[in-house]
Amino acid sequence: MSTTTVETSAPVTEQTPAAAPRKKTRRRGETSLAGALASHGVLTVASLIALFPIGWLVYLSLGPDKDDYLHPGGIWGKMTFDNYTFVLEHTQFFDWLKSSLIVTLGTTLIGVLIAATTGYAVSRMRFPGYKKFMWVLLVTQMFPVAVLMVPMYQILSDLKLIDNYFGLVLVYCTTVIPYSAWLLKGYFDTIPFEIDEAGRVDGLTPFGTFFRLILPLAKPGLAVAAFYNFLTAFSEVAFASTFMLSDDKYTLAVGLQSFVSEHDAQRNLMAATAVLIAIPAAAFFYLVQKNLVTGLTAGGTKG
Secondary structure, eight states: OOOOOOOOOOOOOOOOOOOOOOOOOOOTTOOOHHHHHHHHHHHHHHHHHHHHHHHHHHHHHTOSSTTGGGSGGGGGGGOOSHHHHHHHHHSOHHHHHHHHHHHHHHHHHHHHHHHHHHHHHHHHOOOTTHHHHHHHHHHGGGSOHHHHHHHHHHHHHHTTOTTOHHHHHHHHHHHHHHHHHHHHHHHHTTSOTHHHHHHHHTTOOHHHHIIIIIHHHTHHHHHHHHHHHHHHHHHOOHHHHHHOOSGGGOOHHHHGGGGBOSSOBOHHHHHHHHHHHHHHHHHHHHHHHHHHHHHHHHTTSOO
């Protein structure tokens, strides 16, 4: 019996060309390395430009002589803190600081409270002329300080508020409230109206709804308004130098001018005082900085 063997050939495998490597594509919003380096470089340069005046002021404040600013290179070898010691011990710095804190905190509290109630009323209530009312607030900001100085002085004089902290606070409130009201009105527009309705369902009055429900949600907007009010009152000079007559009631911004006279300029002491003045403003910024970015962006999303 014969057997036949069938030879089977090895299976032929087709060779497929190697797949070409896929080109890496950037995701949407992802920047290239060159773009990231360029943006970081620009931000670094911008930061240095912004910080340079502050660093330069601190550097000049360490020079012992009033004319060191003319030859800043010589300060490096004779740096001293004597300027700060002189300002704190031989000037009325702490009286100026007390006056500034009274005026700025008073302006901040009163200004934010009135601006918040005004912005909330215009945001939620539709009374006759509510749109024109907001434009009237803006018109009040168009008058220059020189035009307002004389009538304001006459009004404060009639009210016996010249050389009075409360009188200066009222003057500053006329400056900060219109802008703060516009700012807070835009922020209140972003808070859903259903929250007000829920408060009324729970039996809250309009004031109860405002203070217990709306204000806690408006903290970022309130922080921005408070920061604006604080800086405006803290750095203002024209009104403070006109309406405050006593040396011990000068604000820090007015007291800073006492180092410059017609025949003399103690710029080293002025620089040291300017550095000390910046500390309260920086501290207040640190307190409200968490809410500043949110408050600045949210108010512009609606009406």
